[in-house]
Every structure is written in structure tokens, then in C-alpha cells.
Amino acid sequence: MKNPRLSFVVISVIFQSCRGQENEPRDVALHLIRSIRSEPLMSIGAGFGLNRYSAVTRVRSRLKKDKRFRDRLQQIERSILKGQTQT
Numbered sequence: 001m002k003n004p005r006l007s008f009v010v011i012s013v014i015f016q017s018c019r020g021q022e023n024e025p026r027d028v029a030l031h032l033i034r035s036i037r038s039e040p041l042m043s044i045g046a047g048f049g050l051n052r053y054s055a056v057t058r059v060r061s062r063l064k065k066d067k068r069f070r071d072r073l074q075q076i077e078r079s080i081l082k083g084q085t086q087t
Helices: 004-015 024-037 041-047 054-065 067-086
Strands: none
Touching: 024 041, 024 054, 024 067, 041 054, 054 067
């Protein structure tokens, strides 16, 4: 059974933004939407209440620099794609 309070906390963290601070859950969500759904940058930014899409492009630059982050994202993507092929 899902915990509705936990779901709310997760969703609020993803949509939260603080200038100058990284928000890994949001970065993961932004990247997954871009890579799996091929959404346009402006559409992704708007969906997260962002005026610009710089946060989306920032995640791409973080992927190039941060190997641990890149490895975690690849693991999440593989898990999602594996689940999609099983259904």
C-alpha cells in the first residue's frame, strides 16, 4: 500500500527549487522526462513551474561532470525500461 504522505513529500521535493542548491530528485525527474519521453526543454520547464529551461540543460552538464550521478541515473533508467518491456 502506498503512503499518501510520503508521496506528497516526494512530489513537493521534486517541484521545490532553491537558487544555487542542487535538488537531485528534481534533476533525476527532469532528465528522465527528457531522455525517456523526448519532451522539448520548454515543455519540461513549464511542467516544473520554471520560467526557463536552464535547469534542464544544467542537469545535462552535471551528467558530464559527475560520474556517480550519471551512474545512478543510468541504473534508474535501466530499471524503468526493464519494467516497461515486462508489461
